[in-house]
Each structure stands twice: as structure tokens, then as C-alpha cells.
Amino acid sequence: MNALMIIQASITDLEKFKTYSMKAPGLVKQFGGRYVCIRTESEQLEGEQDNRKIVISEWPSMDAARKFWHSHEYKEIKELRKGAAIINVYIVEKN
Numbered sequence: 001m002n003a004l005m006i007i008q009a010s011i012t013d014l015e016k017f018k019t020y021s022m023k024a025p026g027l028v029k030q031f032g033g034r035y036v037c038i039r040t041e042s043e044q045l046e047g048e049q050d051n052r053k054i055v056i057s058e059w060p061s062m063d064a065a066r067k068f069w070h071s072h073e074y075k076e077i078k079e080l081r082k083g084a085a086i087i088n089v090y091i092v093e094k095n
Contacts, residue, residue: 002059003065003094005033005069005089007090008052009086011084011085012083016081016084017085020084025038028068031067038056059091
């Protein structure tokens with residue numbers, strides 16, 4: 001069953017984050033993921049004010065998303081965004 005990775009991000013250092021954001025998409029593709037939405041505007045319809053950006057990628061399975069997230073290759077790239085963003089990440093099965 002396909003899975004979605006949902007990322008909520010508050011960018012705190014845009015210049016530093018740009019380096020990360022230039023390298024991550026190639027690795028997502030390499031591990032079988034594809035972006036569903038990235039750098040798009042969103043509208044909050046309910047709840048407390050939340051201005052975080054949302055990025056959604058689709059994966060062949062929960063396991064594929066986990067393999068990407070825990071891979072040695074991604075750990076190296078993830079270091080590039082250290083101190084540049086506050087991020088929440090979720091993976092969910094797509095029905």
C-alpha cells in the first residue's frame with residue numbers, strides 16, 4: 001500500500017536550508033518517492049494559527065519511506081538542515 005510522508009517546516013535560516021533543499025529531491029527520487037506538493041501555498045481552515053510550510057511526498061510503501069528516512073545517504077543530507085528549520089515529519093498509509 002502506498003504511503004505519504006508529510007513534513008511541516010518552519011524555516012529559521014533560509015540560506016542554510018537552500019543547500020539541503022537542492023540535494024533532497026534527487027535522493028527522494030532515488031529511493032522511489034515523488035513529491036505531491038512542495039513549495040506550494042496552503043490555507044488553514046481550522047485550528048490554532050500555524051504558518052509552517054507543508055511538503056508531501058508519495059512512496060511505494062511505508063517501508064520504502066522508512067528506508068529513505070533512515071538511510072545513510074539521507075542522514076548526510078539531513079545534517080545540512082541542522083539549525084536551519086524546525087520540522088515535524090509523519091508517514092501515513094495512503095488508502
